[in-house]
Amino acid sequence: MKAAILGVSGYTGQLLLRILLDHPGITEIIPVSTSKQGKSLSIIDPGLGCRSLEKVQATAEKAVSIKKALNYKVDVVFAALPHLKSAELYAPFLGKAVIIDLSADLRIKDALLFKQAYGVRPPRQDLLEQAVYGLCEWYNKDIKGTDIIANPGCYTTASLLPLLPLCKQGIVKDHIIINAVSGISGAGKKVKEYLLFCERTENVGAYSPGRTHRHALEIEAELNMINKDFSLLFTPHLAPLCRGIATTIVVQSTKEISVQELMDIYQQYYGTFPFIGLRGEVIPQTKEVWGSNRCDIGWHIEEDMVMIFSVIDNLIKGAAGQAVQNMNIRFGIDETTGLKVHNEL
Amino acid sequence: MKAAILGVSGYTGQLLLRILLDHPGITEIIPVSTSKQGKSLSIIDPGLGCRSLEKVQATAEKAVSIKKALNYKVDVVFAALPHLKSAELYAPFLGKAVIIDLSADLRIKDALLFKQAYGVRPPRQDLLEQAVYGLCEWYNKDIKGTDIIANPGCYTTASLLPLLPLCKQGIVKDHIIINAVSGISGAGKKVKEYLLFCERTENVGAYSPGRTHRHALEIEAELNMINKDFSLLFTPHLAPLCRGIATTIVVQSTKEISVQELMDIYQQYYGTFPFIGLRGEVIPQTKEVWGSNRCDIGWHIEEDMVMIFSVIDNLIKGAAGQAVQNMNIRFGIDETTGLKVHNEL
């Protein structure tokens, strides 16, 4: 199977490249970069090592332009591109390959909600119906049947995976309060002052609270599909680590519920799923999933309040890993191929 | 004025020593350590430099035992000692000096609540009445009139300072949800596996949620003094920084309220206070108060939900700094003496 990676020099693109290099189902990779086309991968990304990259022989181990990439008949295109530019840039591949869009362009189907989040209407409204929201554990069947997958956001994945079973099961009263702490790589490789090492080390704090963060609206979009009105308050925080998201979710339960009953509900939804770790009363920590495609979930009950805790690696389950999981599902490959269940220590 | 520091080799004790060395009102310091008595300060704590420490001449720049410390007539005793051992250890100084207890031993007056938090009854119930809870911005008058001050916990300080004005003003409905992220120094200099560099770097997550964390009950003890029932849910998190606490507090407001009205309320309570920074809609970050005795507060309103954000340096305003502020108040010295309003960059 042949894959193109659009945006190969960003953090997500770099990780996609690594996962696909080790993925037994991938025989050829076309690395694409607008800013670094023509340059050798091992210069763009010295962590690859200077040994030959067998799967990238077609382009002589160089990043190429989108136009050039079209010359290679690829089966799947990973678009790790900026929001609002993504759908436009991969347009030439539509109908020719399965598109996995890691941007937000196709994630929110409600045009109004999209506009609230991104300030403009969805850039390709015509694709929205066909596009499947690639939250693997929930849309498996739809993913199998589509050629356009909207890969979920990192905060969204970390929030929806622990929330959906309880919301669907009618356990959750109206208010949902999500606090999430993210590593700095969530902001991408943007060269901004606030992302400098000296600005972020020994520094932690909230930003974009409530509906001012786009992922809040993406979470809302998915919760809206459940037949109940939820009121969501989402607050992201930055902490001085590179990778990892931890969420702490507080909801009021609609009825008395025990720790074991929560385990039963989660087991019912996720019992056989390879990438969900159910931890019960043990609160998961981000390091435990660093480098893995897992989402670990723990919980704590205090009277009628239920606290749920989840962790993911924002670049893996929150981006590149889930994208490959989507590819695996779409192409009928075993879901775990090329992805790690365990962390990197 | 002469001061003794009990527990001079812990993080809080080390900071107390530094602040008092630079404090113009202090002429003599008696450093006390049970584990390191007889050792030179500059060996225990090489960051002090190997120049002469003028104010520590009485003990020849060495840490001494509590027994030996009693020979020096000190005016104030800072007890930076472990919970449950503190009150017992400084007992010989009672009646002879003002005691500032940085442990939790005298913080919670309700014996039952104390037992829920610490597993045993308060170690010195007889002192509870006399002891004043040293939250400087709220108990100024009482602090002036007592000889025993219970210095508040770090999470407690970071939570109560932003909450109390709104709670007192009747703005807050029953539920209060506090998420706090703390640097690792909050755990002290304990030699435990989970505090190793390699365990904490690239790692973030919640711990001791709800009433399983002692500071939740300390916050509750203070909220109980307001004539209203609040339901508190507190969740602390550890993030890979040394110093700093950021809280994100969510409450439902009892009436429609604006960003400006919140500013007015905060101004009314804190307007002239040197160590409270009112930031309005700007969310404060821990680095902005690193090394300072400030607590900065910001807020955000979303319909009937009010989000409040605060930051402190857990070792300064959350421990050593507030202790010195308490000393200043108690002895009629200008409150800011020896303490910093600005951060360390």
Next chain:
Amino acid sequence: MKAAILGVSGYTGQLLLRILLDHPGITEIIPVSTSKQGKSLSIIDPGLGCRSLEKVQATAEKAVSIKKALNYKVDVVFAALPHLKSAELYAPFLGKAVIIDLSADLRIKDALLFKQAYGVRPPRQDLLEQAVYGLCEWYNKDIKGTDIIANPGCYTTASLLPLLPLCKQGIVKDHIIINAVSGISGAGKKVKEYLLFCERTENVGAYSPGRTHRHALEIEAELNMINKDFSLLFTPHLAPLCRGIATTIVVQSTKEISVQELMDIYQQYYGTFPFIGLRGEVIPQTKEVWGSNRCDIGWHIEEDMVMIFSVIDNLIKGAAGQAVQNMNIRFGIDETTGLKVHNEL
């Protein structure tokens, strides 16, 4: 092939477990721990995830004692144990399995030199002749023919790989000055005050200079095998990262030499080796090899002085990765199996 890991709960043991779980040549793993025997792996090491660990079924996914481990006929034993205890503990496996000893017990064959480094005579002098120093790129042939492999130290690997070609080629005058900066995991998972997060963050400095560091003598032992007297000065430093070693080596060249001639020499020795990255005048950085089994080497010439720079991941090429590389070589498996050439981003 069946493998036992002695010391499965240390950092090296944990990484060995991960590498072997993903290694296609390994069918069964016996995890051994003296301190945690009887405990479930997923509790000892939650990063593994709570899915079933197929290869660890024999012990029901639990860590077992050495005595119990003997019941399982394993082909290879990885001993990730403390120095001076290692050889003693794996003794029962001698003659029954290939031993890969990650401690220093068999690294230095010169008993006097060993004593200088470790304070006592080698614990198993009788094994020294048979034991092969497992510096894969240099002792490939010997490794193939032995049943006892002494896996090199991390600083030693990072120093010898860049040095040996130049020393063997007669380029290096007598003095060799090595400065190495290591991440904190090099000290293992020891619970010591100086390894706490708050002690190491924002902290860098040298320690154990010259012959006071054991690895200096291990490097010396290998240099002694070259027919020339070298005078070595080695200084290790700790920096606030978890994984990674960077060396900066300064030697005087015996003759005028160019950047390209150095490349030619390195190519001649390492040209076809999968885990050596020759970077020329680009100075490698530790992040570029984080998680990989690579050693990258760069250089700079200033008149008659040659500066050589190398980086490794101290837990991979400097420990668990090289151990698995040794296993691959010994058992005739492709050398790169189960190991990564690229970094983890």
Next chain:
Amino acid sequence: MKAAILGVSGYTGQLLLRILLDHPGITEIIPVSTSKQGKSLSIIDPGLGCRSLEKVQATAEKAVSIKKALNYKVDVVFAALPHLKSAELYAPFLGKAVIIDLSADLRIKDALLFKQAYGVRPPRQDLLEQAVYGLCEWYNKDIKGTDIIANPGCYTTASLLPLLPLCKQGIVKDHIIINAVSGISGAGKKVKEYLLFCERTENVGAYSPGRTHRHALEIEAELNMINKDFSLLFTPHLAPLCRGIATTIVVQSTKEISVQELMDIYQQYYGTFPFIGLRGEVIPQTKEVWGSNRCDIGWHIEEDMVMIFSVIDNLIKGAAGQAVQNMNIRFGIDETTGLKVHNEL
């Protein structure tokens, strides 16, 4: 005394501002910024707190342009500006105030050497004779008599302070090998990709080896003043901390020398100096001087090789602190005023 700070929004400018705000000899500060003129200090630099900044009333707590700054008669100008632009920008203050130039513009008097380092001739050759190299512990007398002080570079300070006594004393043979590890703030607040948090965390390595780093030539310039030819090899490294430089210097001694004799030499030169910490065989660590104006020095002898270790806070003794020390000396104020001997924990 009135002071202007040119470049108040960089790391060095921010620290200068903090030190001068607390400095009892300074009554008025004029903050100058070309990029942020007209903006409030508390917005540019929220760590200052939102309380009134008494000493900055003249400009209404706002950063002003250089032109505006000229309206205020200041006694001293701190120029924390980029190399090659600095001398040009502070020119209007020449003759009107004492200039302390924190850039490299006046550090190297040898025009050829300057050109090798900075690619062009010194921008103000006419000022070179008058300018004194502000290495406080060595040029005290000259500093007192000049109106232009060239504040030394950070690496230079950390290298020369430990080296000069031994070089002057004739202990050092020809070769001097300096390895230095620096925190990221040494690069300033430049918005560059390689300075992003995610690029620097878990990353360490050398850069600009030998004469390719400008500070190597600045060190050389000072060594050249000693009547002996030294051959210098300097290699800087970046490590993931914000502040701190540690040097490891290797020299061959001209005669047999003991640890105590080294102490005697250092005592002779630095015995009464408040900011030099002589540590003997204890190797200093950067955290021990974090926030202080100290340079701590330790050493180790191995046969005829002498290893010297020094640490400074690159932003304090390596920049803002030494600049204020220079001001104190120049204006006859006690040298330690406003500066810290102890670290910040």
